[in-house]
Structures are given as structure tokens and as C-alpha cells.
Amino acid sequence: MPNQLPRRRPVNALAFACTALVMAILAGCAPASTTNSAAPAELGDPVQGGSATLATQGAPVNMDPAEAQLYASIQVYQNIFSTLINVDENFEFVSNLAESWQQDDDLTWSFTLVEGVKFHNGETLTAGDVAFSIERMRTAAQGVFVSVFESVEVIDDLNFKIHLSAPYGPMEATLASVVGIVNQKAVESSDPKEKPVGxxxxxxxxxxxxxxxTLTRFDDYFKSEKPYLDEVVFEAVPDDSVRLAGLQTGQFDWIQTVPAQQIPELVKSSKFGHTDAGAYLPYLLILNTTSGPFTSLEARQGLNWLIDREQIVDLAFSGAAVEASEAVSNDHPFYSGVDIYEGAPDIDKGQALFDEAGVVGEPIVILVDQADSAYALIAQVIQSELAEVGMTATIETVASSEYFGRMVSKDFDIAMTYFTASLDPALTYNLLGQSESGFNFTGYQSSELDAALEEFTTSTDQDARKAFYPDLVEAFQEESPFIFVANRETQYFTSSTLGGASSVPTLEVRAEDLWQAAAE
Structure with missing residues (x-):
């Protein structure tokens, strides 16, 4: 029998989105690893002063946390703004702007702010700023994440309550990953996309x-011992090899990703620091279920039986990934290990299902965003596997702007993508799979899946959610509107003198922890 969660009031939390947010969570850059960086030599205790240049894959386009566009923007502005709570590398939620918080009942959460926190414009943080931040976010691009936030009740300057329209299981994950607190005066007096004040x-x-x-140290930061560096420069360098060359020559102190085939050699090198490898970034296939061969359940299931995940990991990621059949990897508290297609690839099973679907010979378009080289390599594996059962697939590689337009208009059969909103699997499955979600690029609608999502998302008992999660994974694998294939393992590499580099499940670049040791 499936695990049953207490029934809750219906939630329509994810009924809209916009292209800007699509770009933020589907077209970001690869994240870092799961643990603190390992330097080639003992650096001693953190020290104040100095600067660091961080080379990222992309360039930010705006600095407003309510209007997220691209992971490259988020990487930068998460060092300008603060969230109410943080998450550590062990998936534990810890205090940040909120000194304490508690769930009063299914629909109410209470918070107390740290006293005396300052904004960059000298204003003091109050509960009113929190209320303003959440209210404006509800009608902005990021509003999809807080649409069940019905109101914020300000008790006094330091205390407030968030009232929900329905119980919400990923409450802490949402607050830790997407809700940046802004200053009302700053937002109303200048363009927050251009002049962020956090x-x-x-x-x-x-x-x-x-x-x-270029970011400079905020001397009135509420964590008095941080940040360590006086200045941090984010530099956009799209090419992996160019970033690596910059690290090797001393141009960069920290780089986001390197060519995957060079990772083993770099990890062994005594010249650089690095973070341990981890898997926070699920890659998946989006299937168009509104037209073409994948309107057929049998064809979608048949594709599952064709996929060689081991080959995808080896070819697309040079081994720097783990095979995936769900949204989270095996170090995540919710990980289930469910795979109803265990034993794939099995060409005979795949062939039988494509024959049953009656679609053999129909053309297939695989849509690839040129921004990520792994997409094209995964597409080549899928193309080859489809050929085994008589399906001819054409790979179309396009610029990001065209890619998202075609995703929205469903001008594809299979689309390659990855998804960064994965701190809590409810965020991933709801955004991608709920029938009315603006992120449901598959076009698939299922009252049964919606009901399962509602149970999973609106339970506030985390143990019950974890018990139910395997059933949710199995239900989505059975219907297969999208198919997870790998969780990418990536690493930050640093100069020999940069300490404090780490990564957390929110994929933040926490520059406040970085510091420079004296060069030998």
C-alpha cells in the first residue's frame, strides 16, 4: 500500500511563472560541491583583508532577488542580500536574519529577527521590511515560490508571523533558497535591478x-567577524578552458567549473585548492506530451528502457556525475533510490513499447541549448539509442533565447535541461509536473499526479513526507512526462592561498567565508 499523508486543503501554489524565472532555474551554471574546500597546504586561521576574483560561467542581468534572471545573477546578489534562514552542507537549516523561528500550526510560522541588522543604506532591518519583501515577491517573477504565503503579520520591529493559505512542507527550503530581504525605502527610491540595497x-x-x-566589504554587516575580504570581483568567463587557464596564471582566485576530463589531475595537484565533488544538479529530458510520439505513454516508457545512464555519465560528464532517476542524489535526506526501469538499457523492452505505441518511424526533434556542452553530448546518446528501435532523431542546437521560446511554445519532442530549484524535491516536481504550473513544459496533465503532489507538498510532517516521497517518484516514473538521467558532480577550484570556499544545497557562492592567506 502507498504511504498516505493527511489530507490537506487544495493548493494552487504553482500556477504561474515567467520566462525570467525559467532562465534562472533552467539555464543556470553548474554549481559547486558539497563540502568545504581542500587547500593544497594548511592555510591557518582566516584573516581580514585582501581581494579575490571569482570566474563564473555567466554574467548577471539584474540584481533584484524578486526578479531572478539567470543563475549568474543569483550567484552575485546572494552576497548582497540575506535570507531569513540558511542551510548548511548537511541540509540543516540554521539562523541568519531570523534569530529564531517556529511553526505555530499548519498555517502559521513565527519569526524573531536578529536585532540591529543594517541595510547598506544605513536603514535598520525591521519586520516591516520582511513583509514588504514577501508581498512584492508574490507578484514578481519569483512569486511562484511564495504563492501560498497569504500575509505577513507584523507584531513589532523584530517579530512577525507568516500566514499561509495552505500547509506547506518545503517552507524552510523556500525561505533559505529564494526569499531575499530588501529595504522598502531603497526599492521605492531607485531601480532595484540596477542598484541593489541589502x-x-x-x-x-x-x-x-x-x-x-565588483563588491566591497559592508563594514556594518551583522556578522561582525565577516566578511574577511575587502573586495570580491565576479568576472564572467563562459569558456571552461579559459577559466582554468586564468586560475593557472593567477588571474583568478576561484573558478566555477573546469573541463571534466581534467578534474582528476587538478584534484591531485598541490598547486590548487578544491571542493569535494557533490551532486546537487539534476539533468533531465523534458518530453512534449501534447504532440508527436511522446503523447503515447508507451513511447515515454519505451524511451526509459533505452536510456544508458552509465554512458551519459561517461560521455557527457567524463565520469563527473552520478546516474539519476529522481530529482535528488543519494546524499539528500529525501533520496529514495526508486527506479522502476532498473536494468535499462534494455533494447527489447524499449522496442516492444515503441511498437505498441505505433510510432516507430515518426521523426523526433531533440532541442539543445548551446549554453551547456553536456546537453549536446546527452542528446547524442539519446539519438543513438532511439535509432536502435527505428526512431530517427534530429538534434537542433539553438541559442538560449530561442531555446526558451521553443520550450514555452512546445516546439520540440525532447528537450535537454537541468533544474536548480532542487533543495526540496517538492519544488522540483511541483514546478515541472503540476498540471497548471508555468514550468510544466511537457504539457502533461494528470489529476492523479496532482493529488500526489498536493499530499507531498502540503504535509508539514517531514518524516511523513519522506515516507511518501518514494511513491511520488514511482508515480512520475510510471507516467514519465520528464526523465532524470544524471546528477552532475562539479567542483570549485581555487588558488593555493584562498581559503573558505564551500558549497551548500542552495548553490550559493558564499563569499563572506572566503579569505586570502599570505602567499609563500
Missing amino acids: TGPYKLTKWVKGSTV
Whole structure:
């Protein structure tokens, strides 16, 4: 019998989205690893002063946390703004702007702020700023994440309650990953996309669009011992090899990703620091269920039986990934290990299902965003596997702007993508699979899946959610509107003198922890 969760009031939390947010969570850059960086030599205790240049894959396009566009934007502005709570590398939620918090009942959460927190404009953080931040977010691009936040009740300057329209299981995950707190006065007096004012460890001092962003230390940061560095520069360098060359020559102190085939050699090197490998980034196939061969359940199931995940990991990621059949990897508290297609690839089973679907010979278009080289390599594996059962697939590689337009208009049969909103699997499955979600690019609608999602999302008993999660995974695997294939393992690499690099499940670049040791 499936595990049953207590029934809750219906939730329509994910009924809209916009292209800007699509770009933020589907077209980001690969994240870092799961643990603190390992330096080639003992660096001693953190020290104040100095600067660091961080080379990322992309350039930010705006600095407003309510209007997320691209992971490259988020990487930068998460050092300008603060969230109410944080999450550590062990998936534990810890205090940040909120000194304490508790769930009063299914629909109410109470919070107390840290006293005396300052914004970059000198204003003092109050509960009113939190209420303002959440309210404006509800009608902005990121509103899809807080649509069950019915109201914020301000008790006094330091205390407030968040009232929900329905119980919400991933409450803490949402607050830790997407709700940046802004200052009302700053937002109303200037363009927050261009002139961000937060409570974070760094403030924006220079922005050369498409190239670099310079952040300087905020001396009144509420964590008095941080940040350590006086200045952090984010530099956009799209090419993996160019970033690596910059690290090797001393141009960069920290780089986001390197060519996967060079990771083993770099990890062994005594010249660089690195973070341990981890898997926070699920890659998946989006199937168009509104037209073409994948309107057939049998064809979708048949594709599952064709997929060689081991080959995808080896070819697309040079082994720097783990095979995946669900949204989270095996170090995540919710990981289920469910795979109803265990034993794939099995060409005979795949062939039988494509024959039953009656679609053999129909053309298939595999849509690839040119921004990620792994997409094309995965597509080549899928193309080859489809050929085994008489299906001819054409790979179409396009620019990001065209890619998202075609995703929205469903001008594809299979689309390659990855998904960064994966701190809690409810965020992933709801956004991608709920019938009315703006992120449901598959077009698949199922009252049964919606009911399972509602149970999983609206339970506030985390143990019950974990018990139910395997049933949710199995239900989505059975219907297969989308198919997870790998969780990418990536690493940050650093200079020999940079300490404090780490990664957490929210995929933040926490520059407040970085520091420079004296060069030998």
C-alpha cells in the first residue's frame, strides 16, 4: 500500500511563472560541491583583508532577488542580500536574519529577527521590511515560490508571523533558497535591478554589464567577524578552458567549473585548492506530451528502457556525475533510490513499447541549448539509442533565447535541461509536473499526479513526507512526462592561498567565508 499523508486543503501554489524565472532555474551554471574546500597546504586561521576574483560561467542581468534572471545573477546578489534562514552542507537549516523561528500550526510560522541588522543604506532591518519583501515577491517573477504565503503579520520591529493559505512542507527550503530581504525605502527610491540595497556581507560598487561586478566589504554587516575580504570581483568567463587557464596564471582566485576530463589531475595537484565533488544538479529530458510520439505513454516508457545512464555519465560528464532517476542524489535526506526501469538499457523492452505505441518511424526533434556542452553530448546518446528501435532523431542546437521560446511554445519532442530549484524535491516536481504550473513544459496533465503532489507538498510532517516521497517518484516514473538521467558532480577550484570556499544545497557562492592567506 502507498504511504498516505493527511489530507490537506487544495493548493494552487504553482500556477504561474515567467520566462525570467525559467532562465534562472533552467539555464543556470553548474554549481559547486558539497563540502568545504581542500587547500593544497594548511592555510591557518582566516584573516581580514585582501581581494579575490571569482570566474563564473555567466554574467548577471539584474540584481533584484524578486526578479531572478539567470543563475549568474543569483550567484552575485546572494552576497548582497540575506535570507531569513540558511542551510548548511548537511541540509540543516540554521539562523541568519531570523534569530529564531517556529511553526505555530499548519498555517502559521513565527519569526524573531536578529536585532540591529543594517541595510547598506544605513536603514535598520525591521519586520516591516520582511513583509514588504514577501508581498512584492508574490507578484514578481519569483512569486511562484511564495504563492501560498497569504500575509505577513507584523507584531513589532523584530517579530512577525507568516500566514499561509495552505500547509506547506518545503517552507524552510523556500525561505533559505529564494526569499531575499530588501529595504522598502531603497526599492521605492531607485531601480532595484540596477542598484541593489541589502543586508548582505558585500555591497555593489561597480558593474560592467556583461563582464565584471565588483563588491566591497559592508563594514556594518551583522556578522561582525565577516566578511574577511575587502573586495570580491565576479568576472564572467563562459569558456571552461579559459577559466582554468586564468586560475593557472593567477588571474583568478576561484573558478566555477573546469573541463571534466581534467578534474582528476587538478584534484591531485598541490598547486590548487578544491571542493569535494557533490551532486546537487539534476539533468533531465523534458518530453512534449501534447504532440508527436511522446503523447503515447508507451513511447515515454519505451524511451526509459533505452536510456544508458552509465554512458551519459561517461560521455557527457567524463565520469563527473552520478546516474539519476529522481530529482535528488543519494546524499539528500529525501533520496529514495526508486527506479522502476532498473536494468535499462534494455533494447527489447524499449522496442516492444515503441511498437505498441505505433510510432516507430515518426521523426523526433531533440532541442539543445548551446549554453551547456553536456546537453549536446546527452542528446547524442539519446539519438543513438532511439535509432536502435527505428526512431530517427534530429538534434537542433539553438541559442538560449530561442531555446526558451521553443520550450514555452512546445516546439520540440525532447528537450535537454537541468533544474536548480532542487533543495526540496517538492519544488522540483511541483514546478515541472503540476498540471497548471508555468514550468510544466511537457504539457502533461494528470489529476492523479496532482493529488500526489498536493499530499507531498502540503504535509508539514517531514518524516511523513519522506515516507511518501518514494511513491511520488514511482508515480512520475510510471507516467514519465520528464526523465532524470544524471546528477552532475562539479567542483570549485581555487588558488593555493584562498581559503573558505564551500558549497551548500542552495548553490550559493558564499563569499563572506572566503579569505586570502599570505602567499609563500
